[in-house]
Amino acid sequence: MTAEWSQWPRRHSRVVDVVIAILLCVLATYASRLADHGNGQGPVVVRPASMSVFAISATASLALLLRREFPRAVLVITTVCGIVIEALGYEISLLTAGASFVAMYSIGYWSKDLRTAKVWPMVAGAALLIASFFQHFHPVLTGGRITLIAGVLVAGAFAEAGRSRRNYLAALHARAELAERTREEEARQRVGEERLRIARELHDIVAHHMALAHAQASTAAYLLRSQPDQAQEMLDQLAGTTSAALRELKATVGLLREDDSDAPLEPTPGxxxxxxxxxxxxxxxxxxxxxxxxxxxxxxxxxxxxxxxxxxxxxxxxxxxxxxxxxxxxxxxxxxxxxxxxxxxxxxxxxxxxxxxxxxxxxxxxxxxxxxxxxxxxxxxxxxxxxxxxxxxxxxxxxxxxxxxxxxxxxxxxx
Incomplete structure (x- = not known):
């Protein structure tokens, strides 16, 4: 049951993206009601929700639906939306710029270029941090700015962990495929060796008995007119030679038939x-x-x-x-x-x-x-x-x- 639940987000990635987008939009809209007066009591509700913040955060959240296909473009759009919210007079924080942090994680996880995965989130985080000083320079370390720095670090850490796990699983999969190919090659080698062994057996059996049969038939033909009794004896030996050849051939070829594995075979000669x-x-x-x-x-x-x-x-x-x-x-x-x-x-x-x-x-x-x-x-x-x-x-x-x-x-x- 636990394994099935762990695979559910991967199998329903679009549903997860929609839920995240809605949640981020709601949090950003709610954060527009908060303000920090710097009295040490933290942010308090001082105004109604802003429809402008709702529209901007909705745009950023909708952009997140394309974060797997266009991670760079989505990071740019969400970062710009966070800066616009700051320009409207609202403080940039983990809540108002949450879509940007999700985009940072996405580009760090999905980008194939390691430099891009690390540089772009840092640039976006620096842009948001600088924008936070445009209207509110003092105090320097506000709660919102601390959450910005923490958000960049957490997004990078999650992206690195996810990328490492993905590479680890890919390595395990490649190792399993290599082991499977190795087993198949070993099986083909064993089959080839067995075919060679059976070919040797067939060659020896056919060459031996055909040579004897040829010699006995030639001798019988030579004695047929002058010594018919000895010719008849040689023909009887020829029949025994061909019967022995058939028995050995049946025993050797029988090894190739699984259906005849229980049938009694001739003992291995020695x-x-x-x-x-x-x-x-x-x-x-x-x-x-x-x-x-x-x-x-x-x-x-x-x-x-x-x-x-x-x-x-x-x-x-x-x-x-x-x-x-x-x-x-x-x-x-x-x-x-x-x-x-x-x-x-x-x-x-x-x-x-x-x-x-x-x-x-x-x-x-x-x-x-x-x-x-x-x-x-x-x-x-x-x-x-x-x-x-x-x-x-x-x-x-x-x-x-x-x-x-x-x-x-x-x-x-x-x-």
Whole structure:
């Protein structure tokens, strides 16, 4: 209830202006009946209300209705009206020149120029004070002149307080808008990072399974006439490969659908599924060897997925580009790192033709999304990746991943 009443004057500013104008006109007209004889008893009623003072104060009060739009002009008009009342033989005081003080507050509050906000009220107050000496010089410090000085000071103080409060609220509003924009930018950044993560997952899934499907289909077509039984077995494996691809695609794309958030999804792959991954490549005719050095230790979920996807992508590149029949996967566990190496011997069906094709294709792939995606995955979990030809032939991808999640600045500060 209190908050609503505090907002009422701002919502009904015109009503407030009309009430102030009427009140000031009534006070100025009543003050025209008063006179101070200087006997220390204060002003007393000695004459009837002046219609001239009423007309002048009404003019000043009407001018106040435009104080927000034309604060300088309103201050000039109200100050002149106060001087005219003095010229008619009435003492200038807080009552007879009240409209001028309201105009001083208005120009101090609404003016955008700080110099104007301070200088104009001082000039208007000085003009009223000087005009008060035209007919009544003695005594110097009368009640009316004291109220004039007090009115200028009070108007300036109220204007300064109102301007400070307005600037403070504007700063709060700007800070709130900045915070809102920052939250929106952070949300967009998170969405972009999530899209990039899902794009990497889709790339790895599609590249892996399409490479296997292509190899199995080619082998089945080659064996169809001479060895139909083995061709049928390869076609069965092809159906299993495409089914696995569909399941992984459904699990990944399902993350984008809120309606399917309760549906059971495939578990996130990791090194626990490494044997199944190697078996799927061996079915295409690729000979694989796996060596593990050190004591296997669990990885963080992100590093575990990264290790799996890097091995998957590296073997997919071997299948697509190397023209080789053999590859080696090495896992080396140290105290803080897991080093993964995937290499091939560079041999194949046609040594010269295969090596030439591999050189050109591997160079283009190193600039493509395969190696870029693997490197980004490694960096995202605090590791790094190297890829290149081996001196004795073939190609090798080496990755070093931390066994523990990388420490963030927040964690370091808290520790």
């Amino acid at each position: 090194l626990a599924q490494l044997s199944e991954l190697l078996t799927s490549f061996e079915r295409t005719g690729l000979t694989l060897s796996l060596s593990i050095t050190g004591v296997p230790r669990p990885l963080s979920p992100g590093a575990d997925l990264t290790a799996y996807r890097i091995i998957q992508e590296a073997l997919t590149n071997v299948t697509k580009h190397a023209g080789t029949a053999a590859a080696t996967v090495r896992l080396v566990y140290s105290r803080i790192l897991l080093t993964i190496s995937v290499s091939d011997d560079g041999g194949g069906e046609s040594a010269e033709h295969g090596r030439a094709d591999r050189d050109s294709e591997q160079d283009s792939d190193s600039q493509g999304y395969g190696l870029i995606g693997m490197n980004e995955r490694a960096v995202s979990v605090g590791g790094h990746l190297r890829a290149g030809r081996r001196p004795d032939g073939g190609f090798e991808v080496t990755t070093e991943l931390p066994l523990e999640p990388p420490r963030t600045p927040d964690h370091e500060d808290n520790s």
